[in-house]
Amino acid sequence: MSISTNVFAQSGTLQGKVVDVSNGEAIAFANVSIESNGQIITGGMTDFDGKFVIKPIPAGNYDVKASYVGYHTLQYKGVKIMSGKITFQDFKISASTQVLSEVEVKEYKIPLISKDQTATGGSVTSEEIAKMPGRDAAAVASTVGGVYSEKGEIGSVRGSRSEATAYYIDGVKVSGGASKSMPKSATSQVEVITGGVPAKYGDVTGGIISITTKEPARETYGAVELITSKFLDPYNYNLAEFMVTGPLYSKKTIDAYDSTKIKKNVIA
Structure with a gap:
């Protein structure tokens, strides 16, 4: 957690x-x-x-x-x-x-060609993420061309090693595991850069997966999602995910996420 x-x-x-x-x-x-x-x-x-x-x-x-x-x-x-x-x-x-x-x-209509686009890759918005079956950034990133994913893990970005892929959350570099703890309901955008990596990302030899979280809201609200396979298969897969956001006090806001917790039973 x-x-x-x-x-x-x-x-x-x-x-x-x-x-x-x-x-x-x-x-x-x-x-x-x-x-x-x-x-x-x-x-x-x-x-x-x-x-x-x-x-x-x-x-x-x-x-x-x-x-x-x-x-x-x-x-x-x-x-x-x-x-x-x-x-x-x-x-x-x-x-x-x-x-x-x-x-x-x-x-507003999204233009077909972005005038300032110098890198190759793609971006996935929160509306598109909500419709996807995947649960984390790796699953979302795999929908972009040039990204290979296996068993929910990023295997390769245009042939590079998985270790060469860099992950960012709100501009801060994190490990790949940290990106999985971000709930879908708290994600505003996932940007995948497969080539022409901008200089601001430094010495990245593979791809970039950049996650932008949603902004704090003026009114308190939250989202809860529970998934279980207990009654369908013997693996006992359980997932609990929730997100809460809202104002802390007048003119101030706070945004907090409690992310995925998964339990699996190993079958011999």
């Missing part, structure tokens, strides 16, 4: 431009805000060329809103911020002649 706290959270960057939809002219000093569950997480302002860069942003899904005096507010819902990557999102807003404010809402 192990406990992990969300201290070294990985973050991403949002970059884009705000322009007038009618003539394509850049709108300087427009406000860009990033919200989650109705709460503003962070934000920024465009420069003279209408461009903005907002960082660091904790990995996750957000609603991004662009506004300017005399223009309709435009909001994109479900914008995905990936750890260690740049998300590009431009805004084309229209002039408003109405006294009352009006907000235009659009659904």
Whole structure:
């Protein structure tokens, strides 16, 4: 049994431009805000060329809103911020002649090609992880091309030895065993790098499996999962997994996980 706290959270960057939809002219000093569950997480302002860069942003899904005096507010819902990557999102807003404010809402679409992608591999989001039968990072990583897994263990990343694969949780290097103690319900994203390893990871000769945990919530909630094979086979496989997160006190949050505990009976 192990406990992990969300201290070294990985973050991403949002970059884009705000322009007038009618003539394509850049709108300087427009406000860009990033919200989650109705709460503003962070934000920024465009420069003279209408461009903005907002960082660091904790990995996750957000609603991004662009506004300017005399223009309709435009909001994109479900914008995905990936750890260690740049998300590009431009805004084309229209002039408003109405006294009352009006907000235009659009659904965010993940681009087919990432402009800042220099490494090969793939990323798996929390929505995709929840639908997978695997229980740990190794099982999730095996869904990415170039990763070979055997019996739930990472065997090879593009032919390298298993010992050459490095594991990171919220930017902190850990052993492969520590990555297995992270519950699926506490995982926000799993990134697998199979080639072109960035310099920030140092002397890695194999692949990278980077796990980003979910951010602490403003309201207390948790998840419990129990699995047993006691009534189905003689192996007596039991698994108990739960996750609790929420505020510690006003304006402070805490994130704690109690991970997998497995018991097996050995059969001669």
